[in-house]
Amino acid sequence: MEQKEVLIEVKDLCKNFGETKALRNVSFSVHKGEIRGLIGENGSGKSTVASIICGIQPATSGTMYYKGKEWTPKNAIEAQQSGIGMVVQETGTIANISIAENIFIGDYSRFKKRGFLSKKEMFLQARKALEDVGITEVLPEMPTRLLDFQNRKMVEIARIMKINPELLIVDETTTALSQHGREILYKIMRAVADNGGSVILVSHDLSEMMEHCSVLTVLRDGIMVGELEKEDFEEQTIKRMLVGRELEGNYYRNDMEPYSDEVVLRADCITTMEQLMNVSLELHKGEILGIGGLSECGMHRLGHALFGLEEIIDGAVTLVPKGIKVTDSEVAFDNKMGYVSKDREGESLERNASILSNIISAGYDLCRVGPFSSARKEREYVRKQINQLSIKCVDEHQIVRYLSGGNKQKVVFAKWIACDVEVVILDCPTRGVDVGVKAQMYHLINEMKKKGKSIIIISEEMSELRGMCDRILIMRDGKIEREFMRADGFDEHEIIECMI
């Protein structure tokens, strides 16, 4: 194979966060026209490498060369101007400005007309930019906060594609996207590579990486454990490299355990201001109910509505055994409901608080002595979860902001597992979480089912729904389209057909 020109080279990169060594002597070089995969478990340092390259944070030591010159970006703007664009894992858009303004952020001067900003021109250009990345259903004039997570990501991608990046870094984005969104992103990645640029794809979704990358760099605990060419891709080998030991293939549940007939939560023809139209469902005791669909279909909004976070203009959500109407989240929480949001940083975590404060926030009442909170009980309560979910941290007082994406999700999960909820709504519970942790989470979900708890899983991952659920409701355009039963075997093609 002819040796192509190197676009970026990373040499002996190290990064410490206090006492934690996130990266230890990582070296690799990315050639032009290559789609490089960075793969590793949570906290293995994938995102850290990506963020150092695009100037979000400096390295502790080590050098980088970009287009043959030494590369020491001061910030992300400098990186962008030099043609390095990155799609980040968390929300990278500003909620309260319009989509168009988000796309052209930092570049408004190009729409100046006689000293004034020509919004008309900007909206026109924004629409074009959106069409380029294949989104047609949103208006550029809309405030960004009205979009759901997936579309916000797409807006971000549109923004980055506006600068025509030579090096595109995609950090754990695909897990937030539906199949349609993923296809668009893959197409964009290929286009960048074909035009002589390079792509660095950060993910831990093995099948995705094997399909789309030409070279894989495997990281484990901040150390580079290997580099594989496309022809050497082999699932078991990579898995072994990832975790450093053999992994069993199947981590979903494989039983056909039934659930009781007792209804615990009922939604009666609920309609919300946006998206949801006349949705009814019943959740039974000991049932894992899956809700799937394309990301536009309103299933995330449904999760919100069931937990009382969304104004319901018609219909009602009722906790059947007690006959209580869920009018707001306070009622829901007081009656032992839990909710894991898809928007992790926005709704599920206080990022400046410690792991302890976060986990304890749903369980104050379980750690009390009389009217006072007990530091000892709180510590035990939290440590138990840290051990059970093996959250990688220095101690329970570590600030959540400094944890990796997957570990953050574990903290959210721990919060609700610990406080012993009866009904739990999980919106994309395994977003940005690696294989090992996924297996653990699925195991815990299954344990909850066995204890007679009721679980709703809202997910964009078909395999997750098919693997875990007793029943799947597929939504389309804010309505429930069809119901699938575990006993009938979930036929993948039928389900997908129903979604589109």
Next chain:
Amino acid sequence: MQRIIDIGRKRWFVEILPVFILLSLFLIFGIQTNGIIFNRGNLNNILEQALITAIATIAVSFIYTTGNIDISIGSIICVSCVVGGRIFESTNSVPLMLLVTTISGFLLLNINGLLSTFLKIKPMVVAIVMMTVYQAIATQVMGAVIMNIPFNVVNTLQESPIRMVLFFAYLVVSVIVFHFTKVGRQLRLLGGNERCAKTVGINRGRLLLISYIMAGIGIGLSAACTLIRTGTVSSVSPTTGTDVMLATVLGGMSIFGGHRSKCYAGVIGALSIVVLNKGLLMIGVSNEIVQGIRGLIFILIVYLTSEKQKTIPSRLDY
């Protein structure tokens, strides 16, 4: 540099920084004034003033924690003293004077809280408006007159341990509520991430009400102590409003609230700010310049201790 940043992140560092600041201030002014600041009279003076500031700072920490700011404290204390003074004038009863002063402080702060809740305006905006309203009331009631409470009354009160008792009682209750109950944790969570707080069943309105009630008690007590300390009533607001902000940051708590909030921060912070005020005046800096220096220190500490804040609030915040 990285090392310095790493140290800054350590938990113990945040805890000892305020003590360090206080000791340095004492040292600096001790040298500058040739030790005069350590006179019995001066120390007493510092302690008495710090007591008032400390109670008020503990009080506002309940409001700051939730991510809100109230700067009308000074004028609330002023109006409360005016009301208390008028009551004393007509009844000549000392207990009644102190009680009415405390209750006025409590009520006035809670008017701010209720206005903010019912009109759904940010407490900061309410506070700015109400500050001028309270000031107007004080001027209207008192005019340019300075009313003196009889010396023997003031002296008896000053010599009795009542202020110390009030201070410690309030401190203990506050620390318990803030650090050893569910309410305290919920207040911090609310200040840190309101949407997240919502998902764990926190009722924002009820918590804000609790925070204003706790703060109101403190502001009332602080007003009563002001009255005892000065023995005079006039329509001029004390600088307590900005003192409490400075005391808060000097005590190592962010005025933007959240996880790191602690209600005892104000005690050390109050001592620091009073030493600073007093020390600067003693070495001959004019009162106006003292204000300027305070401003600079304030902005510096906020910059050093807080995460980047939004610089201009968007219209959706109101």
